[in-house]
Amino acid sequence: MTSATTSASPGTDSGKPADLDxxxxxxxxxxxxxxxxxxxxxxxxxxxxxxxxxxxxxxxxxxxxxxxxxxxxxxxxxxxxxxxxxxxxxxxxxxxxxxxxxxxxxxxxxxxxxxxxxxxxxxxxPGGRTRVHAFPLTGIDRFLLSGFTGEVWLEPGTTPNGARAGAxxxxxxxxxxxxxxxxxxxxxxxxxxxxxxxxxxxxxxxxxxxxxxxxxxxxxxxxxxxxxxxxxxxxxxxxxxxxxxxxxxxxxxxxxxxxxxxxxxxxxxxxxxxxxxxxxxxxxxxxxxxxxxxxxLGGVSPIIVVPGAWTDADLAYQAEHIATMRLQNGGHNCIAGQVVILSADWAQADAFRAALRRAYAKAPERPIWYPGSDSRMDAATADYPDALVLGDRLLVEIAEDQDAAALQTTEYFAPVLGVVALPGSGQAFLDTAVAYANDRLQGTLGANLLIDPATEKSLGAGFERAIAALHYGSIAINSWTAFGFIIPTLTWGAFPGNTIGDVGSGIGVVHNALLLDGVERSVIRGPFRPFPRSLPLINGGGRFTILPTPPWFVSARTGAHVSEGLTRFRAGGGVLGLLKTLTAALRA
Missing domain, CATH: 3.40.605.10 (Aldehyde Dehydrogenase; Chain A, domain 1)
Incomplete structure (x- = not known):
């Protein structure tokens, strides 16, 4: 998303004069x-x-x-x-x-x-849809990004044969x-x-x-x-x-x-x-x-935290995950997570709030560089004068009697993160959170959801139904939707249905390297726990990954070296360089 404005066109279809020589x-x-x-x-x-x-x-x-x-x-x-x-x-x-x-x-x-x-x-x-298992498709992706998968869901009524015919x-x-x-x-x-x-x-x-x-x-x-x-x-x-x-x-x-x-x-x-x-x-x-x-065109992206029995390490890791969703690129992302949705009935809610404050405050400081961001930070401060000021960023924890409308409808495009609490646990909470994201938050570009393996298993088919009910063009489960942005065989764009009269988060998709027709959304699934806690014996049935702290996390100590190394490997190969990069990744 950008915030530049474009005026009516002159001397062309609109017949208006242009400020051009x-x-x-x-x-x-x-x-x-x-x-x-x-x-x-x-x-x-x-x-x-x-x-x-x-x-x-x-x-x-x-x-x-x-x-x-x-x-x-x-x-x-x-x-x-x-x-x-x-x-x-x-x-x-x-x-x-x-x-x-x-x-x-x-x-x-x-x-x-x-x-x-x-x-x-x-x-x-679910819902008469077809899904294309679009990631990973290569052995190197299965290895380097183990634990992550991506699907493209096509619009209801499209059959698998129809998907192939239209590709x-x-x-x-x-x-x-x-x-x-x-x-x-x-x-x-x-x-x-x-x-x-x-x-x-x-x-x-x-x-x-x-x-x-x-x-x-x-x-x-x-x-x-x-x-x-x-x-x-x-x-x-x-x-x-x-x-x-x-x-x-x-x-x-x-x-x-x-x-x-x-x-x-x-x-x-x-x-x-x-x-x-x-x-x-x-x-x-x-x-x-x-x-x-x-x-x-961006939007206000939710981060739904489904309550479960989390370890202290889980709380800390997922707090860093959320800090990354907001603070990567200084918060100047159309897909930056903006509203964390917690269960008010979660026994660990206070512990998670504390972990989130620590992770948000500890992330490296950086310039707020995008034009207009200073004024948006000022607007957020005016909207929520009691927000926590943590270095160069704001954390807005919405109280029960506080108006969340500005947070729900303003894409701040700056380091402003909000936290709201809704009642319920298990499937009831998840369904309430999905309805809140669909009905109260502006836009339909991307939604994030964090859930531990045991809780996901206990929800069974209800979990997949909730994902189908979440009307966003990109949905990340135990990942961040930006991961879907950099995976070219997934699609990027708003949930279908917007028009030029009510454009919301936009019209159409891009990326889509499989050239699929009739796209509805992409769904990314990632590991709840990083390596070595992703090992099967201690992971409760969750996904295994070789990644410790992923290099895109703002808390990754070696993220700069690993990101450069992965790019150089993608550009030219080289086993020795890859081994050095993986060694750096293990120190993240």
Whole structure:
């Protein structure tokens, strides 16, 4: 999510004047013309040629990985010694390299005349749904990320045979051009613009004009080197600019589609305009945008903590887990957990609150770097003047008689974490928490749920029914939904049903490297306990993992080294480097 605004487009579909000079307009028009030529070239490529091209992109991304991560960290004011600099390796080049590998695998199957889901297990899910077991699909993922699995649930009524028939999307008809699309890039996570460009190209057969968010201007030279194999033949153009450039482009007659990662306010400004005229257009259902638009717009993400019999180590570990969900990237994430939902009847609720305060306070401090975040922190302080101020962050523990409306409906996009308590235990609590998340919290992008193995087993089928009832586009069980973001064969986007008139967390999905049609949600499942407590004899039937503290945890002492090592391994292999990385991981 980003918070930049885009005004109505001039001199285009909307007919309004732009704050651009003739030279700037000509530069943008030239780029769009080159992309139309590139679209014809792309449509002429065979699937095998596309695979070769993606391998070239992979090579250039790998070569740029270090510059990418270092530049991104510096732009967020993290120096080379900061313990959280590893975030920029995982959320930047690592994510893009993983996506390229997954797309290459899918297109290779199609090029060989096989189904996109050949070798991928497909089964039934609750409510007449089909689930695609989309992670892990490789031996190295099964080893390095042991204990984690991911499923894509398709919309009710889709059969397993229907899932296979629809997989492949535009690559099933590669000669049918989707024209040229506009990608308005996110400003907070550096892989997002690149992943969105890849999805335009592969899911829709659209060449792409990427307008980089001004917060990522420093990365434009890196992006141009990393994506040179796409830029050369006219499949991609990258431009800088503020709201005026975005406005001109969103209304441009020669662009077929708009995709934005940002805020609902920006989305509404693009679709409806601003001021009194926008209100009139809404009433008349007469949007100023005359082309299709998809979007990922964030929301208020719940963290449901299902009560059980937890050890002191469980309390501490899961408290660090929640601190990570909020504080990774300074809280400037569309998927940052914001509202912790506890059981008021849980015997360990007070102990968990204490563990959460400690973990939240102990996490390394970092700059609040995203534009507008200071004002949002001020707003949170005004909303909740009694909140705990813990260094550079706020912890809001909602009392029984306190109004939680601001916390439920404001995506603070800053280090603000809230805790609410609901009655009940077991299935009754879980059902109440699911209803609270669905009905009270703004948005449907992602939800997190923590539950110990014994409690999950005791709930039986009721647990799966509760997951089906949780209407979010990404659901993480004993994991964080950001894990689903970096797994390319999973999908990323809001729960289906939003419209341009009520956009919520957005419309459509991205990533989706298996190119599945009719997606409803992705479900990630992870280990409740880390290694060595994940060993079967002491884990109560839970999932085994070789990971101690995962490298993305803000509390991981060696997270920066492990994140860099995993990215370098993803980029170029090397057993010795991997062994060093795993050794560092065991010291986390």
């Amino acid at each position: 003739d030279a700037e307009r000509a530069r943008l028009d030239t780029a769009i013309g080159e992309l139309h030529t590139g679209a014809a070239t792309w449509s002429a490529l065979t699937l095998a040629q596309r695979v070769t091209l993606l391998r070239q992109v992979r090579t250039s991304v790998a070569a740029a990985a270090e510059d990418w991560a270092v530049t991104a960290a510096a732009s967020k004011r993290l120096d080379g010694r900061h313990p959280l600099r590893g975030e920029e390796w995982l959320s930047g080049p690592y994510s893009v390299l993983g996506a390229l590998d997954a797309y290459i695998d899918t297109l290779t199957r199609l090029a060989e005349g096989r189904n996109a889901l050949d070798g991928v297990r497909v089964s039934r899910a 492949g999307l535009a690559q099933r008809a590669p000669t049918a051009s989707g024209g040229v699309g506009l990608v308005l890039g996110a400003g907070n996570v550096t892989s997002i613009p690149v992943l969105d460009v890849l999805y335009e190209l592969l899911a829709h057969n659209r060449t792409a004009l990427l307008k980089v968010n001004p917060t990522q201007d420093a990365l434009v030279p890196v992006f141009k080197r990393a994506l040179a194999p796409l830029i050369g033949p006219g499949f991609l153009r990258i431009v800088r600019g503020g709201p005026a450039v975005g406005a001109y482009l969103t209304g441009h007659r020669d662009l077929a589609h708009v995709h934005i990662t940002g805020s609902a306010a920006t989305f509404d400004a693009i679709v409806w305009g601003t001021g009194p005229a926008a209100a009139r257009r809404r009433r008349e259902n007469r949007p100023q945008l005359k082309k299709p638009i998809t979007a990922e």
